Amino acid sequence: MDSSHVLSVVTFVYGLAAVLYVASLIFKREMPGIAASITTLLGIIGNTAGIGLRWWESHQQGIGHAPLSNLYESLVFFALTIAVIYMVVERKYKNRLIGAFVTPLAFLAMAYASLSPNMNDRIMPLLPALKSNWLIAHVMACFIGYAAFALAFGISIIFLIKLRKDTNGDSILARLPAPAMLNELNYQLIMFGFLFLTVGIITGAVWANSAWGRYWGWDPKETWSLITWVMYAVLLHAKMMKGWDGKRIAYLSMLGFIAVLITYFGVNYLPGLHSYGSQ
Amino acid sequence: MNFLESNIKEVWKFFVSVKLTIFLLLSIAGTSIVGTLIPQNASPEDYVRAFGEFKYRIFEVFDIYDMYHSWWFYLLIIMLTINIIVCSIDRLSATWKIIFNKNPSFKASQFRELANREKFIEKRSFDQLLKIYEPIVRKTFGYTRMEETSTGFCIFAEKFRWTRFGVYIVHLSVVLLLLGSLIGSIFGFDGYVNIPEGESVDQVRINNADKTYPLGFQIRCDDFDVSFYDTGAPKEYRSRLTIVENGKSVLEKDIIVNDPLRYKGVNIFQSSYGPLPAKEVTVKFTVTESNVAYEKKVMIGQPVDLPEGLGTFLLKEYQPSANLGGTDLGEAFVGILNTEPGKSQEIILPIQFPNFDKMRKDRIFISVEKHQEKYYTGLQVTGDPGVWVVYAGFILMIAGCIITFFMSHQRICVEVARKGQASTVTVAGKANKNTFGMQQTITKITRQLTESGDQPG
Numbered sequence: 001m002d003s004s005h006v007l008s009v010v011t012f013v014y015g016l017a018a019v020l021y022v023a024s025l026i027f028k029r030e031m032p033g034i035a036a037s038i039t040t041l042l043g044i045i046g047n048t049a050g051i052g053l054r055w056w057e058s059h060q061q062g063i064g065h066a067p068l069s070n071l072y073e074s075l076v077f078f079a080l081t082i083a084v085i086y087m088v089v090e091r092k093y094k095n096r097l098i099g100a101f102v103t104p105l106a107f108l109a110m111a112y113a114s115l116s117p118n119m120n121d122r123i124m125p126l127l128p129a130l131k132s133n134w135l136i137a138h139v140m141a142c143f144i145g146y147a148a149f150a151l152a153f154g155i156s157i158i159f160l161i162k163l164r165k166d167t168n169g170d171s172i173l174a175r176l177p178a179p180a181m182l183n184e185l186n187y188q189l190i191m192f193g194f195l196f197l198t199v200g201i202i203t204g205a206v207w208a209n210s211a212w213g214r215y216w217g218w219d220p221k222e223t224w225s226l227i228t229w230v231m232y233a234v235l236l237h238a239k240m241m242k243g244w245d246g247k248r249i250a251y252l253s254m255l256g257f258i259a260v261l262i263t264y265f266g267v268n269y270l271p272g273l274h275s276y277g278s279q
Numbered sequence: 280m281n282f283l284e285s286n287i288k289e290v291w292k293f294f295v296s297v298k299l300t301i302f303l304l305l306s307i308a309g310t311s312i313v314g315t316l317i318p319q320n321a322s323p324e325d326y327v328r329a330f331g332e333f334k335y336r337i338f339e340v341f342d343i344y345d346m347y348h349s350w351w352f353y354l355l356i357i358m359l360t361i362n363i364i365v366c367s368i369d370r371l372s373a374t375w376k377i378i379f380n381k382n383p384s385f386k387a388s389q390f391r392e393l394a395n396r397e398k399f400i401e402k403r404s405f406d407q408l409l410k411i412y413e414p415i416v417r418k419t420f421g422y423t424r425m426e427e428t429s430t431g432f433c434i435f436a437e438k439f440r441w442t443r444f445g446v447y448i449v450h451l452s453v454v455l456l457l458l459g460s461l462i463g464s465i466f467g468f469d470g471y472v473n474i475p476e477g478e479s480v481d482q483v484r485i486n487n488a489d490k491t492y493p494l495g496f497q498i499r500c501d502d503f504d505v506s507f508y509d510t511g512a513p514k515e516y517r518s519r520l521t522i523v524e525n526g527k528s529v530l531e532k533d534i535i536v537n538d539p540l541r542y543k544g545v546n547i548f549q550s551s552y553g554p555l556p557a558k559e560v561t562v563k564f565t566v567t568e569s570n571v572a573y574e575k576k577v578m579i580g581q582p583v584d585l586p587e588g589l590g591t592f593l594l595k596e597y598q599p600s601a602n603l604g605g606t607d608l609g610e611a612f613v614g615i616l617n618t619e620p621g622k623s624q625e626i627i628l629p630i631q632f633p634n635f636d637k638m639r640k641d642r643i644f645i646s647v648e649k650h651q652e653k654y655y656t657g658l659q660v661t662g663d664p665g666v667w668v669v670y671a672g673f674i675l676m677i678a679g680c681i682i683t684f685f686m687s688h689q690r691i692c693v694e695v696a697r698k699g700q701a702s703t704v705t706v707a708g709k710a711n712k713n714t715f716g717m718q719q720t721i722t723k724i725t726r727q728l729t730e731s732g733d734q735p736g
Contacts, residue, residue, distance in 0.1 A: 063508070125508040128515055128536040128549075188715075191684040198680055202673045211537045213548045213661035214469065215669060216460070218347045220315040230308040234301050240712075241297040267315070 003054035003067075004114070004121045007076055010050055011110035013043040014079065018107050021099035026172055033096035040083055040103060047080040047110075054123065063125040068139040071268070072121045075113035077139070081147035082106040085189075089151065093185060095177050101154040134207035142200035142225075146260050148193030149232075153257035155186045156250035163247060183246060186253055187239060194232050201225050221267045228259040294365040303359045310355070314346045320487060360457050367450045374443045377688075385435035387428055389709075390692035395717050396707035397725045405431065405697055408704075415727050416693060419720070430696040437690040443711065445682030448675050455672030462665030468492045469663075474500040475555050475655040479523060483660040494545060494660070497523040501531075503552055503654040516549050518656040544662050551657030554599055560612065561649035562594070563633075567642055574648060589643050590618040597650075601627050608632065612647050687713040689720055693728070704728065 020036035023029075054067040054076075067073040086102045113119060159182040162173055177185070204222070205215040216222060235252040238244040244252075293299070317338075318325075326344060327335045342349030377383075390396075401408060413434055417423045420436035470483035470492050479499035482491045502519040515535055522530040522542050532540045540547040558579060564586050565572045573586040582593040593615045601611035608629040617623045618641070626645065629635050633646035691708035706725050710717040 125510065125512060125514065128513060131515075131535075132537040184715075195677075195680045195684060199677055202677065206670070206673070207537075209666065210539065211548065212550070213539065213546050213659050214663075215666065218314060218319065223311050223315045227308045227311050230304045234304045234308075237297060237300055237304075242301075 003050050003057055006046060006053060007050040007110065008114040010043055010046040010079075011107065011114045013039060013046055014083065014103060014107040014110055017043055017099070018103040021096065021103055025097050025100045025175070028172065028175065033099075036099055036103070037087075037090065037096060040087060040099065043106070044080065044083050044087065047076065047083065051076060051080065058123045061123060063123070065126045065130075066136050067123075068136060069126055069130055070120065070124060072113050072119055074139065074143065074264075075109045078143050078147060078150075079106040079109040079113070081143050082109065082150050085144075085147050085151055089185065089189075093177065093181065097176050098155065098158065101158050102151055105150050105154060129211055132207055132211065134203055134210070138200060138203040138207055141196050141203055145193045145196035145198075145200055146264060148189045148196065149253075149257050149260050152186050152189040152193065152253045155182050155189065156253040158182055159186065159250045160247065179246070183249065186249065190232055190235060190253060190256075194229075194236065197225070197229055197232070201229060221263065224259065224263040224267050228256065228263050231256040231259050291365060291369075294362050295369045296362075297366065299362050300359070300366065303355060303362060307352075307355050307359065310346065310352065313343065317343055317346075319347070320345055356457065360454060363450050363453055367447055371447060374447070378440050378443055383422070383435075383437065385424065385426075385690070385692065387426070387433050387692060387694055390694070390707040393707045393709055395709065395714060395721055396705060397721055398703065398705045399725065399729060400698075401695070401702045401704050401729075402700075405695070405702055408695055408702060411731060412693060412695070412728065415731055416691075416724065419724060419727070420689075420691070428694070428696070431694070431702060433692055433694040435690070435692050437688065439686055440688050442682050442686040443688050445679050445686065448679030449683055450679075452672040452674075452676035452679055455668055455675065459665040459668030459670075459672060462668060463663040464665075467661065467663035467665060469659075469661045471550065471657065471659050472498070473551075473553070473655045473657050474498065476500055476503050476653050483658075492660075495524075496529075496542070498547060498658070498660075499523055500656050503656040505552060505654070516552055516656075518549055518552075518658070520547065544664065546661050546663075548659040548661070549656070550659040552654050553657065554597075554610070555653040555655050559651060560594060560647055562592075562628075563646045563648045564592075565637075565644050565646070567637075567640075567644060585618070585643060590616070592616055592645065595625070601629060603627055608635070612650070614645065616641075616645070618642070685713065685716070687711050687716060689717055691721065691724065693724070 017036050017039040020032045020039055024031075024033035024036060051067055051073075054073070055064070058064045058067065068077060082102065083106045086099060086106070090096060090099065113121070158176055159179055162176060162179050162182070165171065165173055176182075201222075204225075208217065208222075209215040231252070235249060235256060238252065239249055321344065323335070326338070330338065338344065341351070346352055409432060413423055413425055416434050416436045420438040422438070422440075423434055423436040425432060425434050468483075468485060470485045472480050472483040474480050477500070479497040481495075481497045482493045484491055499521040500518055501521055504515075504517045506514045506517075508514050517533055517535050519533050520531070520540055521528050522540075530540070530542055534540050534547060534549050536549045539549070560577050560579070561574055562577045563572055563574050566587055566589070571586075575583060575586075577583055577592070577594045579594050579596065582591050584590075585592055595613045595615055598611050598613060601608045601613070608627065609631050611627050611629040614626050614628060615623050616626050626636055626639065628645060628647045630647050630650070633648075634644075636644040636646060687710040689708060689710045691706060694705045694707070696703050696705075706721050706728070708717050708721045
């Protein structure tokens with residue numbers, strides 16, 4: 001069984017976890033929620049094992065490098081970071097139901113990687129430009145940031161749904177965390193994500209300076225990462241300085257995540273140095 | 280004077296607004312999108328082809344083709360810089376007073392209504408608590424103060440006052456980044472140069488400008504190598520470079536992508552490469568009738584006599600990818616064949632197909648046997664004295680973000696009130712941000728206070 005096989009199984013494990021979380025939410029039962037947490041944990045183990053196996057396989061092929069070098073590998077890592085950060089949030093805030101809105105994102109990332117017909121999942125040797133110690137730090141920091149923003153996106157959706165629907169004790173949504181807590185959680189995740197996005201952009205800049213002699217070149221990916229950074233900077237200032245809260249922060253958080261998605265996927269359709277990120 | 284003062288006040292009032300910050304940030308983000316959709320610094324012909332003459336002219340007025348260096352984009356950045364500096368100065372004095380206050384004011388009443396609190400009953404004697412509580416609190420908090428109250432006493436404590444500087448550190452880092460890039464754009468240069476193997480240069484061509492930059496020393500390329508993976512993808516580009524100064528070799532280094540050479544503030548990066556025409560080529564002449572082959576060393580541009588008195592041959596040039604009627608023949612040499620006086624013809628000699636010239640069905644056919652492969656290395660050469668200012672900004676930005684987001688100025692009040700034989704103890708605290716962290720600190724202090732009774736002494 002090779003790593004892509006392991007990882008395609010993980011796709012369905014995350015899918016199952018998502019179904020269980022949603023079931024727990026809809027049927028207002030605790031049991032499927034517990035099963036969902038265990039399933040997510042299994043997914044994380046499998047996901048980690050798949051990445052480790054892929055690393056080992058690349059060494060077997062004599063082109064050993066960390067599996068963070070193309071779109072397939074980045075999606076797999078993205079799914080893992082979403083799942084891990086979600087589990088931390090679940091433990092810390094002791095609420096299983098947020099998972100219904102977050103694990104589908106991990107499932108989608110894995111499904112895109114494993115099931116998309118024109119996704120190249122072969123282990124490819126590194127291009128000269130990618131042979132650098134900065135690769136691991138840069139990619140990891142960026143994707144931890146992206147994953148935190150993905151969670152904040154899911155939480156913003158819950159927040160907006162809860163505000164719109166009158167949540168009396170009977171409603172499906174009643175067991176989801178209170179809006180105030182979601183608001184706080186959204187904010188915490190954005191600060192966490194912002195720090196990692198900052199580190200990601202900075203490691204990228206230092207790397208670019210050692211590879212091409214410039215730390216910033218307005219390459220489309222660089223520019224979109226800056227746009228994303230600025231969007232979240234606006235959110236943080238609006239919240240800290242202007243006391244914005246609730247709805248407006250939730251909308252800004254969702255807008256920020258759209259910028260993340262363009263930085264991640266959209267830019268591959270534009271010319272630039274990062275286009276190896278595409279298929 | 281008054282007029283000037285009021286003007287300055289107006290300008291200050293304009294720049295001190297957070298609304299302006301948000302407006303500027305959104306403007307920078309919004310306009311930046313344009314430059315990712317329209318390729319920057321392409322040739323005018325490409326733009327006219329894509330947009331038509333009319334739109335091309337309109338875009339040109341707004342520097343859309345080099346928008347990140349346009350006057351209006353610079354204006355936005357300069358406004359943002361002033362905005363950041365003015366806002367920071369405006370708020371700094373209040374923060375400064377809090378941070379450097381020798382005698383911070385505390386009132387027990389301020390802490391009585393806080394949400395972050397824990398309460399427990401203490402059975403030990405009041406006098407004992409009076410002695411042991413303060414040292415315990417001081418272990419976690421830098422500053423403590425004890426005060427008597429009508430029912431007992433209270434201990435005020437605080438820590439991480441300096442973390443209020445976090446946000447100023449982030450703002451300073453942004454200013455440093457912009458300052459560093461300004462220094463780079465004034466005093467730095469960004470150029471490229473191609474050096475054939477074995478040759479040297481002492482100046483480079485500046486990118487996007489018709490200028491050269493003298494280096495003050497020579498770069499010699501001793502060797503260039505490119506290696507490939509089995510898949511055909513490039514594996515490594517490697518140039519062996521020597522720095523020659525005043526006729527002496529001072530530094531020798533192999534550079535690859537991601538591992539440049541740095542000398543006297545000049546950075547030399549592996550960027551591209553290309554094949555060079557070989558000067559000396561071994562050519563095989565085969566006489567068709569007798570099938571006898573002759574090998575000869577031929578220099579490009581120097582005519583040679585054909586064997587058996589069949590005429591003359593001139594090796595004209597090397598082509599990296601020769602083309603015949605739309606078919607790519609790969610690397611090839613082009614020669615001029617003179618078999619009869621006054622009659623010359625151009626022939627293509629592809630390196631991969633030695634029998635190609637046989638198809639001409641002449642009395643003699645020619646093929647290239649050996650040619651010495653030579654490359655030139657393409658180097659990116661830059662100098663940027665501002666880079667260290669930018670790097671300082673990077674470090675400050677990361678540190679500042681950590682301080683701003685995850686640390687806070689925490690103040691607590693431990694209030695002990697006599698109640699018969701026992702005492703009630705309330706630990707309450709407030710932080711300028713991160714209330715979750717505050718709650719954790721309160722829990723920790725409460726545990727330390729209660730557990731201090733479990734140990735002897």
